[in-house]
Each structure stands twice: as structure tokens, then as C-alpha cells.
Amino acid sequence: MIKHIGRSQRSSTTGFVFGCSVPEPEVPLFGSFVKAPIQKQQAEAIGLIYNIVVEDDQFVRPMISAGDQMPDDEFEAYLQDQRQNRNVPIEVSVLTVGYRNGAGFIHSLPPQPPMLLDKIHYCAEDEIRSFTERFDYLGLILEAPDVPADELIAVSLLKAAEVQPNRTRFLQTAGRELAKMMTRDLARLEKLLRRIKP
Amino acid sequence: MALDISKVTRAVNALGESAATYAKELNDRLALARATFNAIAADPAELTRIADEVSRKFRWAGAIPTRETINGAFPLPQRPARFNVIAADGSQIYPDRHGIALYYLINVGSIVFRHGLSDAPSTASLPEVFFEDEDLYYEEENSLITTEMINANRDVRELGELARLTKIEAASAPTTALLDNSLLLYISLREQNPKFSREVIEKYLAHLDVLRSSGAVVAGVVDRPRSANLIRLLNLSTLGPDEITQENLHGVGKQFKHVTDSTLFHVLKPGERSALFVLASPANIEKYEPRGHKTYFFFLNTGRPSKNAILRIEVPEWVATDSEKLNLVHAAIVEQCKASGGFPYVLMRAHELAVVTAPERRAFDEMVTGSLIRNRVPASLSQKQQGKAWTGSGRRRYR
Numbered sequence: 001m002i003k004h005i006g007r008s009q010r011s012s013t014t015g016f017v018f019g020c021s022v023p024e025p026e027v028p029l030f031g032s033f034v035k036a037p038i039q040k041q042q043a044e045a046i047g048l049i050y051n052i053v054v055e056d057d058q059f060v061r062p063m064i065s066a067g068d069q070m071p072d073d074e075f076e077a078y079l080q081d082q083r084q085n086r087n088v089p090i091e092v093s094v095l096t097v098g099y100r101n102g103a104g105f106i107h108s109l110p111p112q113p114p115m116l117l118d119k120i121h122y123c124a125e126d127e128i129r130s131f132t133e134r135f136d137y138l139g140l141i142l143e144a145p146d147v148p149a150d151e152l153i154a155v156s157l158l159k160a161a162e163v164q165p166n167r168t169r170f171l172q173t174a175g176r177e178l179a180k181m182m183t184r185d186l187a188r189l190e191k192l193l194r195r196i197k198p
Numbered sequence: 199m200a201l202d203i204s205k206v207t208r209a210v211n212a213l214g215e216s217a218a219t220y221a222k223e224l225n226d227r228l229a230l231a232r233a234t235f236n237a238i239a240a241d242p243a244e245l246t247r248i249a250d251e252v253s254r255k256f257r258w259a260g261a262i263p264t265r266e267t268i269n270g271a272f273p274l275p276q277r278p279a280r281f282n283v284i285a286a287d288g289s290q291i292y293p294d295r296h297g298i299a300l301y302y303l304i305n306v307g308s309i310v311f312r313h314g315l316s317d318a319p320s321t322a323s324l325p326e327v328f329f330e331d332e333d334l335y336y337e338e339e340n341s342l343i344t345t346e347m348i349n350a351n352r353d354v355r356e357l358g359e360l361a362r363l364t365k366i367e368a369a370s371a372p373t374t375a376l377l378d379n380s381l382l383l384y385i386s387l388r389e390q391n392p393k394f395s396r397e398v399i400e401k402y403l404a405h406l407d408v409l410r411s412s413g414a415v416v417a418g419v420v421d422r423p424r425s426a427n428l429i430r431l432l433n434l435s436t437l438g439p440d441e442i443t444q445e446n447l448h449g450v451g452k453q454f455k456h457v458t459d460s461t462l463f464h465v466l467k468p469g470e471r472s473a474l475f476v477l478a479s480p481a482n483i484e485k486y487e488p489r490g491h492k493t494y495f496f497f498l499n500t501g502r503p504s505k506n507a508i509l510r511i512e513v514p515e516w517v518a519t520d521s522e523k524l525n526l527v528h529a530a531i532v533e534q535c536k537a538s539g540g541f542p543y544v545l546m547r548a549h550e551l552a553v554v555t556a557p558e559r560r561a562f563d564e565m566v567t568g569s570l571i572r573n574r575v576p577a578s579l580s581q582k583q584q585g586k587a588w589t590g591s592g593r594r595r596y597r
Binding site: 007059063066067070073074076077080083084086117 | 312546
């Protein structure tokens with residue numbers, strides 16, 4: 001069974017926030033595809049991570065000044081403990097870009113958000129491939145307020161490209177779809193296409 | 199609103215006035231305590247003899263001076279270039295008669311910090327679930343295990359984990375093992391089940407035997423100590439021979455009311471420790487001394503020049519009477535406190551590794567529920583617990 005990466009702590013149909021405690025190497029990545037159960041496990045919301053906040057940690061506060069006062073070699077073991085062993089409290093924001101029900105993947109907002117404490121998982125590679133067979137979901141990103149839309153589109157497309165049988169063709173098709181959606185903002189489109197150039 | 203603020207205004211005003219009066223009286227008593235402490239330091243031999251005698255004749259939770267000057271301050275010793283500090287701490291989920299299943303859980307977190315190496319420390323969490331009848335019920339009375347008994351089992355497991363890790367690590371470098379607690383297990387005094395008490399204390403002492411034979415040192419660390427063992431010694435010093443009675447020994451005396459030991463050591467500079475004292479607890483004399491683990495204590499300033507942090511450190515006799523071991527525990531604790539603001543870093547981490555958070559508790563309950571369902575056992579909360587779950591979150595269900 002694949003381990004979940006966190007549990008939802010607040011949600012709406014347009015997105016959700018989940019909390020997780022993981023060692024630093026396992027901190028979730030911006031632009032990753034994730035999924036959360038909805039409608040009593042009958043369906044899954046699909047989302048993209050667009051913000052990661054390392055929460056305030058009172059444990060670390062005295063170490064900030066201590067780190068400046070101790071020789072680097074003496075402080076190193078404390079630093080390694082914090083980075084490798086400690087579970088960093090993290091709040092991760094996700095933009096919902098679709099959902100999956102019995103009929104397959106749908107690129108529109110789900111009928112319900114995830115409930116509190118629902119488990120959040122990364123999407124598997126085959127799920128990412130299936131979800132990105134079409135690009136309608138990019139419209140949801142472009143229209144989302146308070147989201148770094150262009151960066152999110154670029155990073156998530158590049159991530160999705162890594163699991164495609166033909167990376168170049170995938171990115172070219174995505175670029176063409178973006179061109180259709182962004183005809184009124186050619187300067188922005190050009191920047192975005194440059195970011196995802198195969 | 200459940201609390202009508204207007205109805206408690208007068209009481210709150212009175213509380214403030216009372217606190218001001220209390221603070222002034224406490225200052226006066228503190229001055230007297232410090233003066234008495236310095237006075238007995240000049241010639242403590244007779245008082246030491248009396249304290250030792252009293253500790254064996256009466257139930258007296260006092261302190262017995264050692265050969266060290268009782269108001270002395272002992273500087274921070276040189277620390278080795280390479281040494282280990284190990285800590286263990288525990289937490290528990292108590293059995294819940296209203297829960298989905300009857301069990302309790304003990305989780306012990308531990309950390310091995312290797313000073314002089316830049317590697318990340320080794321950390322571990324060891325959970326144990328207890329659900330069999332022999333775990334949950336008193337043998338004689340068929341009563342559900344008490345929280346105090348679970349706490350004692352947890353303390354034994356903490357020390358057991360320290361003993362296990364110390365056996366592994368002590369060969370590589372001088373090693374200090376730390377507990378976030380008193381070194382004395384008080385269960386034998388309070389517990390109603392004498393068989394349980396005997397067994398648990400025997401296990402605890404066996405772990406101390408292992409620690410001693412490993413060549414490492416062990417210490418219990420008490421933050422913000424509220425103990426008054428030395429204040430009881432000061433009280434004893436004011437009693438004439440005819441006044442030494444169980445009743446007069448019970449408290450600290452009116453003249454020292456609410457004064458605590460740690461307030462006597464505001465004079466310690468950062469890194470300095472106080473003199474050693476023997477803890478005159480009945481458990482110490484009856485259980486620990488015969489096995490060579492009699493508990494001593496001292497106070498240690500682990501703060502910095504602008505901010506004192508006074509910890510109470512408890513060590514067994516085989517550490518207290520060995521200057522090399524005593525210096526190691528002194529230096530190791532001060533070193534550990536540098537990175538974490540006055541309390542050993544390893545103890546903070548061991549606590550963090552041990553604590554069972556609310557989401558973890560929920561996840562564990564989910565696992566238990568799943569196991570019950572798979573085994574076709576009805577899994578439900580009691581009606582009372584269900585009611586609490588619905589109303590106790592403070593969250594509105596509808597907007």
C-alpha cells in the first residue's frame with residue numbers, strides 16, 4: 001500500500017490544504033500531482049501543489065542564535081538531526097484541477113471537496129498519464145486567483161512530461177493547447193512556451 | 199457564553215492583591231532561607247549526622263549534605279573531545295473504557311547524539327500495545343490497571359531503552375544517559391498493589407545495574423524543579439532535639455513556606471553546579487541504597503550570562519562518588535543545553551519522538567477499528583464518548 005503524504009486540514013471545491021510532517025528530503029514538491037478521496041471514497045479530487053509553507057517551529061528558535069555562537073563543526077550534528085531526522089511541520093496548498101469517478105478523469109471542479117483528515121496521496125505515473133491525455137485542466141489553472149499560474153503550469157507540465165512515452169510530443173501538444181487558450185496574452189504565452197520548450 | 203465575566207471581577211481583583219502580598223512574604227522567607235543555608239554551611243558536620251539519622255528513623259523527604267561545601271559552586275569541567283549523550287522519553291495512551299477497544303499503548307522515543315562527529319544522531323520510536331487480560335487487570339483484584347501503574351511501566355521502559363542503547367554505545371566513547379525525570383521511581387510509596395510495586399522496582403533497579411556495568415553514567419534531569427528537600431534540611435536545622443517529630447518533619451516549616459530548593463542557587467554562574475546532596479527519600483534509603491544506586495542530586499545552571507536556567511540533576515551513588523563520571527555528566531549536560539536554550543537537546547528530541555499526537559491517535563484508532571471489523575468484532579464508541587466527539591471539538595458543523 002502506498003503511504004499517504006498528509007491529511008487534509010481545510011478544503012473547498014477549488015482546492016485544499018493538507019498538513020504533513022516529514023523529514024526534509026521528503027518535503028512535497030511544487031507542481032506535483034496529488035489526489036484526495038471525495039464523495040465517501042467513490043471519487044478522487046486531482047490537484048496540483050502550488051504552495052508549501054514550513055510552519056513556525058518553536059524548537060528551532062533557540063537554535064538560530066545557538067548556531068551562530070557555536071563552531072560549525074559542533075553545530076553540524078544538530079543541523080543534520082533537524083534536517084534528516086525531524087519531521088518538519090508543513091502546510092501544503094493544492095489547486096483542484098479535476099476529479100476521477102467511475103467514468104474516468106474529468107477536467108472540471110469536483111462536486112465535493114475532500115473532508116477533514118482525508119489522506120492525500122501522490123498520483124501514480126499511470127494516473128498522471130491518463131489525466132494529461134487532455135489539457136482542459138490548464139484553463140482551471142489560468143483562471144485560478146492567488147496562484148502562481150504560469151509557474152505552476154510550466155512545472156506541472158514538465159513533471160507530467162517525465163512519465164510520458166514521448167516527452168517531446170507531449171510538451172509540443174501542451175504548447176499548442178496553451179496557445180489556443182492564451183490568444184489574448186501573447187507576451188505571457190511566449191514566456192510560458194519558453195519554459196516548457198522540449 | 200458559559201463564564202459570566204462580570205460575576206468574577208471582584209474575585210479577580212482580590213486575586214491580584216493576594217498575589218502582591220504573597221510575593222512580598224515569599225521574598226522575606228527566601229531571604230531567611232538563603233541566610234540559613236549560608237549559616238549551616240560554616241559547620242555542617244553535626245547537621246549532616248542528624249539528617250542521616252532522621253532519614254533512617256522518620257519518613258522525611260529531606261537532603262543530606264555530602265563532603266562538598268554545601269553552598270559551594272563547582273566550575274564547568276573540561277569535556278572530552280568525543281562523547282555520547284543518549285536520551286529516552288516515553289508517552290502513553292491510557293485505556294479508555296468508552297473507546298472502541300480496551301488497550302493501552304506506551305511509546306518510547308530515544309536518541310543517540312555523538313559529540314565530536316558530524317553525523318546526524320540516531321533516533322527511534324518504539325511503540326508497544328498492551329491488550330491482554332494480564333496487561334490490563336490487577337492480578338489480585340481484577341481491577342483495570344491504573345494510570346499510575348502505566349506511568350511506572352513507561353518509566354521502566356524508558357530506563358530499559360537507555361540501558362539497551364548504552365550497552366551498544368558506551369564502547370565507542372564516554373557515554374551519558376539522560377532521563378527527563380527524577381531518577382527515583384516513586385511507585386513503591388504510592389501504589390496500592392505491593393506485588394506490582396515490587397516487580398516494577400526490581401525491573402528498574404536491574405536496568406540501573408546494566409547501566410552501571412556498561413561504564414556509562416546516567417542522570418535524571420528535572421526542569422523548573424519545585425522540590426524542597428534542602429528547604430526541609432534548613433527546617434531541620436531550626437529544630438531542637440525534642441522538636442524532631444514526624445509532624446514537624448512533614449513540611450518545610452512556616453518560616454520557609456513555599457520556598458523551593460532552586461531559589462537557593464541563583465548565585466550559580468552559567469556552567470556551574472551546586473554541591474551534591476543525598477536525597478533522603480524513604481524509597482531511596484529502602485530500595486536504592488541496598489543495591490548501590492542511592493540517589494544524589496545537585497543543581498546546575500545551564501543558562502547563559504543574561505538568563506539563568508537552573509536544572510536539578512539526579513545521579514546514582516556510583517556516579518556521585520566518582521569524580522570522572524560526575525565531571526562527564528556535568529559537562530555533557532551543559533554542552534547539550536547550548537543548542538536548545540537551557541534544557542538538553544536530546545531530551546527535547548526524545549520527548550518529540552515519544553509523544554503520540556492527536557492525528558496519530560486518530561490513525562491508531564482507525565487501525566484498531568479495521569482490525570476489529572476484519573475479525574467481526576463490533577467496533578463502536580460508547581454513547582458518552584460519541585457525544586464528546588460530536589460536541590467537544592469546538593467546531594461549528596454548519597455555517
